[in-house]
Amino acid sequence: MTTFLVTGGTGTLGHPVCERLRAAGHEVRVLSRHAPPYAVDLRQGGPLLDRALRGVDTVVHCANIMRGDDQAVRNLLDAARRAEVRHLVYISIVGVDRVPLPYYKAKYAAERLIEQSGIDWTILRTTQYHDLILRLLAGLAKPPVMLIPKDVPDQPMEVTEAAERLAELAMGEPAGRAEDMGGPEVRTLAELAAAYLAATGKERRVVEVPLAGKAYQGLRDGGHLAPEQAVGRVTFEEFLKSRFGAEAGTEADSSPTDDSKPTGP
Known part of the structure; x- marks a missing residue:
């Protein structure tokens, strides 16, 4: 032991x-x-x-x-x-x-x-973990318009x-x-936002907002992604379904305008 x-x-x-x-x-x-x-x-x-x-x-x-x-x-x-x-x-x-x-x-x-x-x-x-993305989207969804950093992908995992x-x-x-570990899919924040809205039943307009700075550029370039180590199994929609008990993400393909994704561990 x-x-x-x-x-x-x-x-x-x-x-x-x-x-x-x-x-x-x-x-x-x-x-x-x-x-x-x-x-x-x-x-x-x-x-x-x-x-x-x-x-x-x-x-x-x-x-x-x-x-x-x-x-x-x-x-x-x-x-x-x-x-x-x-x-x-x-x-x-x-x-x-x-x-x-x-x-x-x-x-x-x-x-x-x-x-x-x-x-x-x-x-x-x-x-980054699904929980972080959920907290981010919940915060962004408080106003009637969700303002999302433009053109930033993400690869959330369970x-x-x-x-x-x-x-x-x-x-x-x-x-x-150790070898890096990433979520199962690289997604746009608009897709993740659409899945969140569908799971929670909220209606929001999603609008992409371009930002400035080297950190933002690094995120747009996918510096925080590990697409070759996409070993995670649980998708964001499956995570949302476990949290909200609904068919999360069914509207993801018809996602609102634009999107992106934030930062965090």
């Missing part, structure tokens, strides 16, 4: 990772800012972090820290070295080295810190499939950069 510490273990990705590791018979400790007994803010570290890592074989770093991620990774690595952790597994995002979004830059910097840490490591990059792969990697030997 291996002892794992999963950071962000109560989150959208971390929770199913914990479930899979426990189902395989391993001891799993959950580290989260608000979840005793290891309620730790990684940006601050401290003695409780050292206690959480005592006797841990493998760390799976799933915590999603929007600001201060570099310091959080430094604190985690320092404590992991003191605890003589054998293997550190990190979830990252496809395109962190190609799309100059601030959050992507921070994730890429975290990757490099891990690679130079002296701890054996595995890094898995995935495309988070539990990412969790399954991440747990598999964590239970194996350190692999360095």
